[in-house]
Amino acid sequence: MMNRRQFMQTSAVLGATAMFHSSSLWAENSPKTVPQITLNNGVKMPIIGLGVWKITDLKQCQQCVEDAFSVGYRLIDTAQAYGNEAAVGAAFHASGLKRSEVFIESKISPNHISEKGVLRSFEESMKRFKLDYVDLFLLHTPMGDAKGAWKALCKLYRDGRVRSIGVSNFYGNILRQIATKELGEVVPALNQIETHPYLQHFKVQETLKGYGIAMQAWSQFGNGVNGVLNEPVLKKIGEKYGKTAAQVILRWLVQRNVIVIPKTTRKERMIENISIFDFALNNDDLAQIAKLEKNQRIWGGSWGREDI
Numbered sequence: 001m002m003n004r005r006q007f008m009q010t011s012a013v014l015g016a017t018a019m020f021h022s023s024s025l026w027a028e029n030s031p032k033t034v035p036q037i038t039l040n041n042g043v044k045m046p047i048i049g050l051g052v053w054k055i056t057d058l059k060q061c062q063q064c065v066e067d068a069f070s071v072g073y074r075l076i077d078t079a080q081a082y083g084n085e086a087a088v089g090a091a092f093h094a095s096g097l098k099r100s101e102v103f104i105e106s107k108i109s110p111n112h113i114s115e116k117g118v119l120r121s122f123e124e125s126m127k128r129f130k131l132d133y134v135d136l137f138l139l140h141t142p143m144g145d146a147k148g149a150w151k152a153l154c155k156l157y158r159d160g161r162v163r164s165i166g167v168s169n170f171y172g173n174i175l176r177q178i179a180t181k182e183l184g185e186v187v188p189a190l191n192q193i194e195t196h197p198y199l200q201h202f203k204v205q206e207t208l209k210g211y212g213i214a215m216q217a218w219s220q221f222g223n224g225v226n227g228v229l230n231e232p233v234l235k236k237i238g239e240k241y242g243k244t245a246a247q248v249i250l251r252w253l254v255q256r257n258v259i260v261i262p263k264t265t266r267k268e269r270m271i272e273n274i275s276i277f278d279f280a281l282n283n284d285d286l287a288q289i290a291k292l293e294k295n296q297r298i299w300g301g302s303w304g305r306e307d308i
């Protein structure tokens with residue numbers, strides 16, 4: 001366990017530490033502070049949030065987001081394609097939190113990657129959220145008319161409808177084009193990509209860093225299907241600190257300044273997943289995790305390929 005000084009040093013490495021208000025909303029054993037990452041336009045976002053993919057029952061999704069808020073989460077990652085933006089908005093409106101206290105992230109559906117598709121579907125998202133603005137909107141994939149879609153997102157950003165804009169699953173040439181402003185006047189704030197101990201993406205992170213783009217991991221637990229949560233190396237590292245493999249994975253990512261959005265419908269796991277700011281992995285731990293790289297993707301196809 002870290003003492004307070006070590007904790008503050010770790011927080012400083014991760015970025016400014018934000019104090020969240022509404023102390024009554026915090027569960028007894030969840031952390032009172034969550035480090036934040038400053039995006040390239042100065043907007044700050046929590047380094048950990050809740051992902052809500054596959055929580056398709058709207059009542060259940062609203063309950064999950066309310067639970068997440070109650071144990072200290074302030075970042076929620078949804079998408080048009082997940083069909084639950086309305087539930088995320090409803091959970092915020094029921095929470096009693098101020099709008100400025102939460103960070104709502106969504107993505108333009110792969111079906112709407114075009115200039116008109118973005119402008120139209122964005123308005124539909126806003127009606128579902130019942131919000132005046134969102135904190136971060138991403139293009140979900142580079143498929144379709146990425147140039148037209150990015151131009152439209154830039155316009156929404158310019159018009160103040162969204163505080164920051166970014167991409168997901170962008171690699172290689174298309175990433176270079178967008179990052180060097182060939183496709184529009186804004187450099188994306190963030191790229192959300194599949195990242196876990198079996199697909200570590202250090203090289204991509206360096207590339208993103210060079211462009212000033214933050215990295216966010218999706219499926220950091222391999223969507224619960226690739227066995228990474230049962231990885232003996234991670235379990236053994238966790239035992240030293242009284243932590244689970246899930247917590248070791250999340251800690252490994254936040255120590256790299258990677259924003260994480262673990263999905264769970266269980267409140268006790270939400271607490272477990274956010275309780276990662278009271279220990280630190282050492283160089284030996286990091287070296288062991290580095291050896292787990294398998295270049296293994298959960299999802300096949302052309303998504304998530306650096307070579308296209």
Ligand SMILES: NC(=O)c1ccc[n+]([C@@H]2O[C@H](COP(=O)([O-])OP(=O)(O)OC[C@H]3O[C@@H](n4cnc5c(N)ncnc54)[C@H](OP(=O)(O)O)[C@@H]3O)[C@@H](O)[C@H]2O)c1
Nearest residue numbers: 051052053168218219220221222223224246262263264265
């Ligand atoms: N941009 C993209 O293309 C893209 C693609 C995929 C995902 N995402 C985003 O990334 C988020 C996370 O990825 P993901 O949903 O694929 O899954 P994930 O976070 O990698 O893993 C979720 C799985 O892990 C289980 N789990 C959660 N916490 C646990 C813990 N502490 N111990 C043991 N098991 C635990 C969950 O089960 P329970 O729910 O039963 O706890 C679920 O089965 C998504 O929800 C979504 O927001 C984005």
